[in-house]
Amino acid sequence: KRNMGRLEKLYEMREQRAAMLTPQGTAKLALSSDDAKSKAVIVADKVCKSFPETARAELVEAPHSSDGPSTGSGRAGGSREIVKDFTLRITRKDRIGVVGSNGAGKTTLLKLLTGELAPDSGTITLANTLEAVFIDQQRSxxxxxKRVRDVLADxxxxxxxxxxxKHIHGYLKDFLFDPNLVEARVGTLSGGERSRxxxxxxxARFSNLxxxxxxxxxxxxxxxxxxxxxxxxxxxTVLIVSHDRDFLDKTVTITLGMDGxxxxxxxxxGYADWEKMRKARLGGKPVAKAGGDKAAAAAPPPPMPAKKGKLSYKDQRDYDLLPGRIEELDAQIA
Structure with missing residues (x-):
């Protein structure tokens, strides 16, 4: 029921945003009401960005860039056009997904939208009150x-x-932790626990982006x-770069699709809606997958089995510890 309510809310937000987009797929910049203007957090107007081929190669090799090599068009005079004439008004509570194959320019677009990178032409305007939090899974x-308590509450x-x-025990429960793990060392946690x-x-940090x-x-x-x-x-407002199509279909209100x-x-x-647009534009021809040629050639996955009931985190942990407790009781009885 919770998941259904979440999706209903998402679909409603998509309908609201669809009404704000022109048939050409660009957001209206001229909004009449002061209320609508006040909700704008990022405004991109006719943004263009290119890289010289040598600089592009260096960017591809950068360890934190998710843009890989590509043979896309838009090259002129030894440079490659990454973003061309991009216009969009991003408002509060928008969930924006950025998708495309490796090398299409996803990381470049993300850096433009967050102000890390300046456009060659056009403008990117960020709200003065914008406070961003970046999550890139660098659990290292x-x-x-350090203890869990140290990481969260010093x-x-x-x-x-x-x-x-908030009390740390209650906050840990919000993220599916057994409160008893408050003294656990980060190095002893599972991968899922470290992610949570x-x-x-x-x-916990104040942010609006x-x-x-x-x-x-x-x-x-x-x-x-x-x-x-x-x-x-x-x-x-949320900005997401991801190859996970199912995740994007369940979270974003607007998809920014890049083909290189x-x-x-x-x-x-979501991602599925972008694929429909591309297919319609190509006249029904097969659409190349955003994961690259390897993903396009892959066989379709088998149907997922019906989801079974899942133990809570606490019950699962108790279950894992059960054999040891049985041995202790047997030793006491003997």
């Missing part, structure tokens, strides 16, 4: 010898969650569902 930033029993004081700890730490770069990498199903819920409940030519498709909806 959390020292393995050793305290209380944590400030976006201006609201990272989310808990970042979401959430930026996620490939957030679903290495997440277990429980953490993935939690992330979808947190994004749905987030009171600000410099064009950025703007679609009210």
């Amino acid at each position: 930033l959390m020292a393995p010898d 050793g305290s029993d209380w944590i400030d969650v976006r201006g609201v004081r 700890l990272l989310l808990a730490r970042e979401f 959430l930026v996620l770069d490939e957030p679903t990498n290495d997440l277990d199903l429980e953490t993935l569902d939690l992330l979808q819920e947190v994004i749905s409940d987030y009171d600000g 030519s410099g064009r950025v498709d703007i679609v009210a909806g």
Whole structure:
């Protein structure tokens, strides 16, 4: 029921945003009401960005860039056009997904929208009150010898969650933790637990812009569902770069699709809606998958089995510890 309510809310938000897009797929910049203007957090107007081929090669090799090599069009005079004539007004509570094959320019577009990168022409205007939090799954930033309590609350029993004081035990429960893990060392946590700890730490900070770069990498199903819920409940604007089509279909209100030519498709909806647009534009021809040639050639996955009931985190942990407890009791009886 919770998931259905989340999707209904998402579809309603998509319909509202679709009404604000012109048939050409660009957002209206001239809004009449002062209220609508006040909700704008990022405004891109006729933005263009190119890289010389040598600089482009260096950017591809950068460890934190998700843009790989590409043979896309738009090259002139030894440079490649990454973003061409891009216009969009992003408002509060928009959930924006950026998709495309490796090398299409997803990271470049993300950096333009967050002000990390300046456009060659056109303008990017950010709201003065914008406070961004970046989540890129760099769990190594959390020292393995630190306790959960240290990571979240600097050793305290209380944590400030976006201006609201909460007890650390209650906050841990919000992120599917057994409160008894408050003294656990980061290095002893599972991959899913470390991911949830990272989310808990970042979401405690005040922000009105959430930026996620490939957030679903290495997440277990429980953490993935939690992330979808947190994004749905987030009171600000969300920018997501991801190859996870199902995740995008369940979280974003607008998809920015990049095919490597410099064009950025703007679609009210998720990844599936972008694919429909591309197919219609190509006259029904097969659409190349955003994961690249390898993904396009892959066989379709088998149907997912029916989802079975899942133990809560606490019950699962108790179950895992059960054999040891049985041995202890047997020893006491003997």
